[in-house]
Amino acid sequence: MYNDKESQKIVDIIQNYARKHSLFILAYGTGCGAIEIPPTMTSRYDAERFGIRGSATPRQADVLLITGYLATKSLKRVIKVYEQMQDPKYVIGFGSCTINGGMYWDSYNTINVLDKYLPVDVYINGCMPRPEAVIAGFVKLQKLIQQGKADGWDIYKKNIDEYKANQKKIITNWVMPDFNF
């Protein structure tokens, strides 16, 4: 009786409401776009009014913010960090570099399409995106969470073989456990 669809729906609504309004972000700020994070969080644009708050460790974080290009070396660290985060977790690709490589599209040591290696929920385009765009991206993520569509973490679990194959193609010296969960 308590597990039927109607009560599950109510639980989902409460769950999604709480998740939506409390996003702890972990900024992986190695790309140049990371310079836009401080203005987004501080006085002028104040992302905290949406319940967005920085978190210090992957264990507490909900959103992984990847700010721009990823060198193949740092991709390894990002995968580690992503897998240490607890479900449900979301990834925001920040800047054109994460979408198609941006101005580093023909570089020998950056990846081009982030979505091949990690499931991206929301992309924010621009090189670099202004704080308004970043906040718009967060609002978009909140909408997706409300509708229950931000399920990149689920997709990652289901297609883990595919993602792992892609990751291993890029990272040649894979000296870490296969899974860091």
Next chain:
Amino acid sequence: MEGIGYKILGAVLTTILAFVVGMFYGGFSRKITARIQNRVGPPVWQNFLDVLKLLFKKTSVRYGFMHHIAPLWMISMSITTLMFVPVLNDGLFFTNLNFSGDIIFLLYIMVMGSLGMALGAGSTGNPNSAIGVSRGLTQMVGFEIPWVMALVALMIQYKTTSVTGLMEVQSQSGTWLMFSSPFAFIAALLAMPGMFRYSPFDIVGAPSELASGPISEFGGKYLSTMMTSGSIFAFVKLTLYVDIFMGGASNLIVLVLKTFTLYMYPVLWGTVSARFRTEQSVRYFWGWPTFFGFIALIYAAF
């Protein structure tokens, strides 16, 4: 039989009250910090949403027994402490379990929560946690000394070792202990920010320096239990200060006003100051607060 029923009901009510008030205090402090920084800030109920969201998170981390027990230990210690602090002067529900000698008991039990946190953080094996724990224990050595001195001075001066005893002294004489033993109050007040761990004393959970220190491996349900425990404990500490130094409170509105005023002092200090280093913090606590603690002892003895 009826007495026990009332006691249990009172305990449950007190816990809920402490949770709600503590959470709102956290929310208000975030809002006020935001306003000082010229921001809009999160809504005041933001902490409830955070706790709720963390409860709904899945957890797939296993670090052994102590890691599971630590948050439960902390919350049970907070509630135990709450049970021994009279919330209102004389009400049906909120007087709780007092006995003569409970100040000494409180001094011990108030550090038990931190001890549980230390054990839990130690079992995660994260180096940041270990550094955070060692800093926390060092800082505790700092602020416990003036705080204990203040309380011992009061115990000597008024020849009672129970919180209700001190409250009776105040209601009989009509002045708050804040005025009748000012040095003990100054010592305790100067030691207070160390307990709340706002800047400049946030050396334990420094987010950018230690990746939030002892709690760096706790996420999801663990973190939400810890946040709950923290807000209950904040309420307990504030209520204890109000009981001892500010004459307690006869109803909830007065209580909330007094505790909130007191709470603003570490929060506002925190918004305008940067973080101390560990030895600076200890040097601070062993400086003027301990000096006033000595004066309080001398004042009490003669």
